[in-house]
Amino acid sequence: MSALGGRATAFALAAVATALATLWLLFGRGALPIQTDLLAMLPATERDTLAETAVERLARANGDRMVLLVSGADADAKAAARALGQTLTAEHTAFASVTAELPPFELNSVVAPYLPHRFGLLDDAARAAVSAADFQPTAALARHLNQPFVDSIMVPLADDPFGWLGGWLAQQPWNRSPLTPEDNLLVAHTGDISHVLIIANLAGSAYDDTVQKAALAALDRAWAPIHTRYPALELARTGAVFYAAAARSGAERDMHRVGWISSLGIALLLLLVFRSPGPIGVAFLSTAIGVMTALCVSLLVFGEVYLLTLVFGAALLGEAVDYSIQYLTARANQGAHWDAAAGVRQVRPALLIALGTSLLGYALLGLVPFPPLKQMAVFAMSGMLVACLSVFWLLPVLLRRPARPITPWVSRAALALQAATARLAAGRRGWWLTGFLLLISLPGWRLLGHDDDIHQLIAPPAILSSDEALIRQVTGLGNGSQFFLVRGDSSEQVLEREEALASRLQTLVEQNELPGWLGLTQMVPSQQRQAANRAVLARWFDDPAALTADMVAAGFRADTATAYVTAWPGTPLAFADWMRTPIAQAFHHLWLDQAAGGPASIVVPQDAPDISALRAITKGLPGVELVDKPASVSDLFGRYRRYASWWLLAALLLITPVFAWRYGLRHAPRVLAPPALGIALTLAALGYLGEPLTLFHWLALMLVLGVGANYAVFLHEGEPFTHAQPGAMYASVLLSALTALLSFGLLSFSSMPALAHFGLTLLLGIAFTALLVPFSGRDTDYSALPDPPRAA
Numbered sequence: 001m002s003a004l005g006g007r008a009t010a011f012a013l014a015a016v017a018t019a020l021a022t023l024w025l026l027f028g029r030g031a032l033p034i035q036t037d038l039l040a041m042l043p044a045t046e047r048d049t050l051a052e053t054a055v056e057r058l059a060r061a062n063g064d065r066m067v068l069l070v071s072g073a074d075a076d077a078k079a080a081a082r083a084l085g086q087t088l089t090a091e092h093t094a095f096a097s098v099t100a101e102l103p104p105f106e107l108n109s110v111v112a113p114y115l116p117h118r119f120g121l122l123d124d125a126a127r128a129a130v131s132a133a134d135f136q137p138t139a140a141l142a143r144h145l146n147q148p149f150v151d152s153i154m155v156p157l158a159d160d161p162f163g164w165l166g167g168w169l170a171q172q173p174w175n176r177s178p179l180t181p182e183d184n185l186l187v188a189h190t191g192d193i194s195h196v197l198i199i200a201n202l203a204g205s206a207y208d209d210t211v212q213k214a215a216l217a218a219l220d221r222a223w224a225p226i227h228t229r230y231p232a233l234e235l236a237r238t239g240a241v242f243y244a245a246a247a248r249s250g251a252e253r254d255m256h257r258v259g260w261i262s263s264l265g266i267a268l269l270l271l272l273v274f275r276s277p278g279p280i281g282v283a284f285l286s287t288a289i290g291v292m293t294a295l296c297v298s299l300l301v302f303g304e305v306y307l308l309t310l311v312f313g314a315a316l317l318g319e320a321v322d323y324s325i326q327y328l329t330a331r332a333n334q335g336a337h338w339d340a341a342a343g344v345r346q347v348r349p350a351l352l353i354a355l356g357t358s359l360l361g362y363a364l365l366g367l368v369p370f371p372p373l374k375q376m377a378v379f380a381m382s383g384m385l386v387a388c389l390s391v392f393w394l395l396p397v398l399l400r401r402p403a404r405p406i407t408p409w410v411s412r413a414a415l416a417l418q419a420a421t422a423r424l425a426a427g428r429r430g431w432w433l434t435g436f437l438l439l440i441s442l443p444g445w446r447l448l449g450h451d452d453d454i455h456q457l458i459a460p461p462a463i464l465s466s467d468e469a470l471i472r473q474v475t476g477l478g479n480g481s482q483f484f485l486v487r488g489d490s491s492e493q494v495l496e497r498e499e500a501l502a503s504r505l506q507t508l509v510e511q512n513e514l515p516g517w518l519g520l521t522q523m524v525p526s527q528q529r530q531a532a533n534r535a536v537l538a539r540w541f542d543d544p545a546a547l548t549a550d551m552v553a554a555g556f557r558a559d560t561a562t563a564y565v566t567a568w569p570g571t572p573l574a575f576a577d578w579m580r581t582p583i584a585q586a587f588h589h590l591w592l593d594q595a596a597g598g599p600a601s602i603v604v605p606q607d608a609p610d611i612s613a614l615r616a617i618t619k620g621l622p623g624v625e626l627v628d629k630p631a632s633v634s635d636l637f638g639r640y641r642r643y644a645s646w647w648l649l650a651a652l653l654l655i656t657p658v659f660a661w662r663y664g665l666r667h668a669p670r671v672l673a674p675p676a677l678g679i680a681l682t683l684a685a686l687g688y689l690g691e692p693l694t695l696f697h698w699l700a701l702m703l704v705l706g707v708g709a710n711y712a713v714f715l716h717e718g719e720p721f722t723h724a725q726p727g728a729m730y731a732s733v734l735l736s737a738l739t740a741l742l743s744f745g746l747l748s749f750s751s752m753p754a755l756a757h758f759g760l761t762l763l764l765g766i767a768f769t770a771l772l773v774p775f776s777g778r779d780t781d782y783s784a785l786p787d788p789p790r791a792a
Helices: 003-027 049-061 074-089 107-120 124-131 137-146 164-170 209-229 240-274 278-302 307-315 317-337 340-366 371-393 408-425 427-446 462-475 491-510 527-541 544-554 558-566 575-579 582-590 611-616 629-688 695-721 728-743 745-749 753-776
Strands: 065-072 095-099 180-182 185-190 193-202 234-238 482-487 600-605 624-628
Touching: 003 278, 003 371, 049 482, 049 582, 049 600, 049 624, 065 074, 065 209, 065 240, 065 462, 074 095, 074 185, 074 193, 074 209, 107 164, 107 527, 124 164, 124 527, 137 544, 185 462, 193 209, 209 234, 209 240, 234 462, 240 278, 240 307, 240 317, 240 462, 240 728, 240 745, 278 307, 278 317, 278 371, 307 371, 307 753, 317 340, 317 371, 317 695, 317 728, 340 371, 340 629, 340 695, 408 427, 408 728, 408 753, 427 629, 482 491, 482 611, 482 629, 491 527, 491 575, 491 600, 491 624, 527 544, 544 558, 575 582, 582 600, 611 624, 624 629, 629 695, 629 753, 695 728, 695 753, 728 745, 728 753, 745 753
Parallel strands: none
Antiparallel strands: 065 193, 065 234, 095 193, 180 185, 185 193, 482 600, 482 624
């Protein structure tokens, strides 16, 4: 077996093994390892792991459930909600539980856990009233007795004659919700519209494709007949499952569009240029091996694949195919004198330089601390490397026979364009042309702005955003994107610090700068606060006979009064004991214990209109910080966007010595000119288009540098071998550019804003660079060249 045959066999066996490994990694371990969780794609931006843990804890609190809101006329909305709840409850494979109609409610289950601790539980109003110098127990008892019906949880008068515990319970989060029990349903009203809440807990993770499909299909089946019966009703929905499904659907749509259109376009272009179906199969085989290897490496390194990577992988087709195109061009140029091994030696320098510049660009992409970009870099680097190796080790065995020259009219058109551009770039005209291009770019540069908003990453469907806003407005729930993290050395210190924060938050509420907030100290005060509350009451309970007499005078039976007074001072409500109560189960996500890096608590403000006010109130509060995940990610994107221009310059400086060594100081600037000018023109075009620069624009420009340098290298290295068919080398460069435009350019239409920015920049950059590549050509007298042959 020849050396070529041995390498090809080993490479083919490795490719088969990689394909089998990839199939097992995708389908052999249960659920598809495709990450649709948007939170998992965000970089770690907080100053420590506890803050990141808090971000994840809060995001996961309601992640695996649907929150549904049926809105419309009161009777219809309630009837529809009942029917929807009953139908969803029957979907056992999709939902673990569904809450529509409320279970039987027992007052004692809410009141009893607090009764032994009632004397330490006072709200602000009660504490202020009892602390007043003119407080009269008899008058307070009379007021409470004469106002027995209040819109709160009622505590039996015998257990709470002054109404202190009832007042404290009335301030609890579950008692201040706009949703109230009506006809065994949770209902809120806005004008004439009734809103009925339904919560459906999923039978698995919201990011599991099987769970998503089952839950969404069940909801559609359940709602369709109800909506037919009550067409005036509206169903609002929110939950991670809807966002994950929308992201997955958009990515699949983008991937299919990019993959199919670019594959078909590349196949037609290859057939047009090389006039045979053989090169199509060879080029796609080389590219498929590269993409399969890239997917396998990504799964091995990261354990899962992000949606961004999948769409990007479909676009990588257009760049990975460049290596095989260069080998096919060399074969077509050699005609009957074709020798496969000699062809490898001919293209090896150009391909290695091109591979090096591409790997450099993707390596810089991987430096950004953003998980999808790191994965995209690993995907691209491994895929490009293997695609290039396939040209050296596999294609020579598959392409032993000579081939017809490139389609003559294609090479003639390429030669005409190359000659026209080269003449413009020759001598002083080249400097004048460069100056003119920079001059017309200047206004575009001045128009450039920037946008670091995190929402450029993923844009959810507008209907989901509006539904979520409605549900937040009706239910009074915050969105959890901003919250306070309160730390301490013990649970008691955390609660004391949270109470100091709560005091300032209440000031914002009273000033109408904040609708409200959710925190643990609303439900379980610190020991210090409970002791202070008991101290306020002590001056009355220190004389039990007088207080008993006051209660009897107000109308209480003597034994009832005696029982209440002798219950003093009760016992403090311990935080650990409260955490074990049924009521606390719904709020466990607000507490970070030592196992999670705590102790610490989370306080969630409710839709603050001015985030600066929230930042201001943390000043002077030890252990309290505002965590604003969207702002911190946006700030990180902004910092790296500012660094990106320096990275781009560093990349240009790194490849300059390589080009100078290969082409000499005289020709190196000419080879570097096309990608450098292509970047300048792309920035100008983005400015004229009103596109604010993001991190993703700059990262795409790094790839423009790599791809543009590849084209210049291909032309400069390949021209000496095209005497028989002038223009063939530039035709192959244009073919490579068109394949890249078909794939990367299609990303500009992606539903993901980040990929759209990426694709638009590459679309412009590759187009400009391909047209400017003749700048890098060798000193050639195009007027003396023969025309390309007109027949095969």
